[in-house]
Amino acid sequence: MTSNFAFLKQLYNAFDPFRPLPAGDPAYVDCTDVRGDGDILEAVGKEILYSDRKTCQLYAGHRGAGKSTELLRLQKDLDENGFFVVYFAADEADIDPEDVQYTDILLACTRNILTAFKDRTDSQAVLNWLKERCEDLKDLLQTKISIDELSIEAQVSQFAKITTKIRSEPSERRKIRDLINPHTTTLTEALNEFIRDAKKIFLQDITN
Incomplete structure (x- = not known):
C-alpha cells in the first residue's frame, strides 16, 4: 500500500497542470494536432522575429492548459535568436x-x-x-x-x-x-x- 501511494503521488505531481515545464523538458508532449492551436514558435515567435515594428500578442487559454510551458519554449527560441527576453509570472x-x-x-x-x-x-x-x-x-x-x-x-x-x-x-x-x-x-x-x-x-x- 505504501509503495502504491508513493507511486501514485509521484505520478500525480508529475502531471501537475500548474507547474510549467522548462523548455526542452523530456516530459513535454506536443499536443498541437489534437488541440488545434498553431505552434507558438510560428504563430507568435515569427512575428516577433520578422517584424520591424513593435508587436503585441495575447496568448490565452484555460487555466492549466499549458500557456506558461509554451511561453517558456518561446523564450528559449527567442534567446537563441539573439533576443533578450524578460519573462515573469506576475x-x-x-x-x-x-x-x-x-x-x-x-x-x-x-x-x-x-x-x-x-x-x-x-x-x-x-x-x-x-x-x-x-x-x-x-x-x-x-x-x-x-x-x-x-x-x-x-x-x-x-x-x-x-x-x-x-x-x-x-x-x-x-x-x-x-x-x-x-x-x-x-x-x-x-x-x-x-x-x-x-x-x-x-x-x-x-x-x-
Whole structure:
C-alpha cells in the first residue's frame, strides 16, 4: 500500500497542470494536432522575429492548459535568436489576479525589467521618475529613501515594496493606485527610456 501511494503521488505531481515545464523538458508532449492551436514558435515567435515594428500578442487559454510551458519554449527560441527576453509570472509575486488593474501590471513590469537589466546598465531614467515621486513614496512605503544614492538594485527593492503591498495588503491597494495612476504615462516613458538605454549597451556587448 505504501509503495502504491508513493507511486501514485509521484505520478500525480508529475502531471501537475500548474507547474510549467522548462523548455526542452523530456516530459513535454506536443499536443498541437489534437488541440488545434498553431505552434507558438510560428504563430507568435515569427512575428516577433520578422517584424520591424513593435508587436503585441495575447496568448490565452484555460487555466492549466499549458500557456506558461509554451511561453517558456518561446523564450528559449527567442534567446537563441539573439533576443533578450524578460519573462515573469506576475501573479507569483507582484499582483493579486483576483483584483488587478493596469497600474499593478505596469509596476510589476517595471520591477521585473529593472531586475533583468540591473547588472547591464546604469540608466537613470527610472531613478529620475522615482525622484519626482520621492515624498509621496516615503509616506507610502513608510521608510526613508535616499533617492540620490539608489542603485538600480535599490530601485528594484523600492518597486518590490510597492508591488508587495499591492498583492498582500488590500487596504493599501487603492492608496497606491491613487498615487501612481496620474503618473502612469511618465512611468511608461521612463521605463521605455530605460529599455532603450539598456538595449544600446546590450547591442554593444554583442558587437564587441
